[in-house]
Amino acid sequence: MSRYMRLIGQNARKVSLDKVNSKTKNKVLKKYAFLLGKEKKSIFKANQKDIQFALNKGLKSNLIERLTIDEKKLIGIKNSINKIAKLKDPVDATLEKWSRPNGLTISRVSIPIGVIGVVYESRPNVTADVASLCFKSGNAVILKGGSEAINTNKILAKLFRKSLKETRVNENFIQFIDSKDRKMVDFMLSKMKDYIDVIIPRGGKNLVKRVQQFSNVPIIGHLEGLCHTFIDKDANLKMATNVTYNAKLRNTSICGATETILMHEKIVKKFCNPILKKLEENNCKIYGDRFLKKYYKGKIYPAKEKDWSTEYLSSTVSVKTVKDCDDAISHINKYGTMHTDSIITKNKKTANKFLKNVKSSIAMHNTSTQFADGGEFGFGGEVGISTNTLPPRGPVGLGQLVSYKYEIISNGKTRK
Ligand SMILES: NC(=O)C1=CN([C@@H]2O[C@H](COP(=O)(O)OP(=O)(O)OC[C@H]3O[C@@H](n4cnc5c(N)ncnc54)[C@H](OP(=O)(O)O)[C@@H]3O)[C@@H](O)[C@H]2O)C=CC1
Numbered sequence: 001m002s003r004y005m006r007l008i009g010q011n012a013r014k015v016s017l018d019k020v021n022s023k024t025k026n027k028v029l030k031k032y033a034f035l036l037g038k039e040k041k042s043i044f045k046a047n048q049k050d051i052q053f054a055l056n057k058g059l060k061s062n063l064i065e066r067l068t069i070d071e072k073k074l075i076g077i078k079n080s081i082n083k084i085a086k087l088k089d090p091v092d093a094t095l096e097k098w099s100r101p102n103g104l105t106i107s108r109v110s111i112p113i114g115v116i117g118v119v120y121e122s123r124p125n126v127t128a129d130v131a132s133l134c135f136k137s138g139n140a141v142i143l144k145g146g147s148e149a150i151n152t153n154k155i156l157a158k159l160f161r162k163s164l165k166e167t168r169v170n171e172n173f174i175q176f177i178d179s180k181d182r183k184m185v186d187f188m189l190s191k192m193k194d195y196i197d198v199i200i201p202r203g204g205k206n207l208v209k210r211v212q213q214f215s216n217v218p219i220i221g222h223l224e225g226l227c228h229t230f231i232d233k234d235a236n237l238k239m240a241t242n243v244t245y246n247a248k249l250r251n252t253s254i255c256g257a258t259e260t261i262l263m264h265e266k267i268v269k270k271f272c273n274p275i276l277k278k279l280e281e282n283n284c285k286i287y288g289d290r291f292l293k294k295y296y297k298g299k300i301y302p303a304k305e306k307d308w309s310t311e312y313l314s315s316t317v318s319v320k321t322v323k324d325c326d327d328a329i330s331h332i333n334k335y336g337t338m339h340t341d342s343i344i345t346k347n348k349k350t351a352n353k354f355l356k357n358v359k360s361s362i363a364m365h366n367t368s369t370q371f372a373d374g375g376e377f378g379f380g381g382e383v384g385i386s387t388n389t390l391p392p393r394g395p396v397g398l399g400q401l402v403s404y405k406y407e408i409i410s411n412g413k414t415r416k
């Protein structure tokens with residue numbers, strides 16, 4: 001294993017020094033989108049193999065859905081690649097420029113990060129999105145996808161390499177770890193700091209633990225999404241009902257799905273029935289505190305302490321009564337994962353307090369947490385949602401996959 005991984009690392013480090021111009025990058029991406037269409041039968045066949053394996057393993061239906069590539073999803077993938085091709089090249093852009101009294105002209109210019117390792121769940125579109133974003137931002141990428149998606153990922157990565165080769169660009173810009181062995185992840189985290197500049201782990205608690213235990217490579221964590229929707233006392237009932245329903249149930253398995261609803265104690269009596277009934281009628285299981293139990297006429301299970309830190313990723317929600325906006329902010333900053341949190345209110349002052357004080361990388365007002373997505377932000381696609389404290393935070397697209405350097409020009413100035 002170590003020989004295989006080191007070779008991948010060496011290849012990546014070497015190719016990361018190559019410069020590819022924007023025109024060629026876009027040519028590669030367009031060719032890739034074309035090849036995905038041309039080879040769709042082989043992609044669907046590989047995907048069926050993965051689905052069969054996952055079904056035999058007893059994977060839940062929402063995870064099978066996440067794994068599946070059908071005609072519609074393939075079109076979505078191709079559209080996303082074409083969008084990325086149309087976006088401005090993020091490399092070599094002058095981000096700032098200024099002149100100093102000492103005679104220096106200083107420019108801050110964007111550069112690729114180098115080599116990026118990405119560990120991600122069994123969602124094959126991530127292979128195409130991440131490969132396209134990393135390549136367009138001038139980085140080499142090492143991909144380690146989820147085990148259930150291995151056959152689909154393999155062909156998606158192979159087709160990217162084919163489009164690189166046919167455009168006469170080094171194929172090693174994209175490398176795929178062709179193994180289900182989790183030891184590969186440990187190796188990336190602990191033994192590849194000479195080859196990998198940053199690792200992006202996309203996943204849940206298990207992966208977090210692993211990363212914390214092993215990593216000596218810098219990390220941009222794309223971890224659990226314990227997202228909240230806070231319904232303030234000044235919320236509009238109709239809006240609160242619609243937004244909360246969408247935030248919880250539109251797609252329950254994504255990291256931007258709301259897991260906990262916080263309700264201002266002054267509106268619980270009036271709001272809890274219409275809002276929670278709509279969720280319950282759509283098969284959502286509700287864990288709530290004692291105060292809610294008193295007013296809610298439907299079925300409610302008693303919430304325990306662990307419910308405030310549980311990412312259900314299913315049709316289950318926890319609901320808590322809070323005293324006011326400050327109480328909601330404290331709850332979110334204690335139990336949240338700095339992913340996405342939203343307030344529903346007509347009161348701009350309260351909204352502003354919430355937006356400024358939650359630690360979340362995406363803070364929202366009157367908006368469904370399900371909008372936590374690079375595509376929805378206009379980034380063409382995303383590597384995922386960074387839950388880091390340090391930047392980049394929130395959706396990671398082209399603009400977040402670059403670093404920078406200072407370029408300084410003078411006419412022979414020397415320092416006094
Ligand atoms: N912030 C973001 O952008 C995103 C966050 N997520 C989060 O991911 C989770 C859902 O995805 P899920 O599939 O359950 O995630 P997992 O954490 O189970 O898996 C994600 C990836 O990590 C690998 N992995 C998991 N545990 C280990 C380990 N102990 N050692 C080595 N590799 C490991 C998996 O490999 P294997 O296939 O072998 O299990 C897989 O490649 C949720 O918590 C969700 O919020 C998901 C997408 C985006």
Ligand SMILES: N[C@@H](CCC(=O)OP(=O)(O)O)C(=O)O
Binds near residue numbers: 254370374
């Ligand atoms: N940000 C993406 C989803 C990313 C995500 O959470 O993926 P997953 O957990 O694999 O379903 C979206 O909103 O579609």
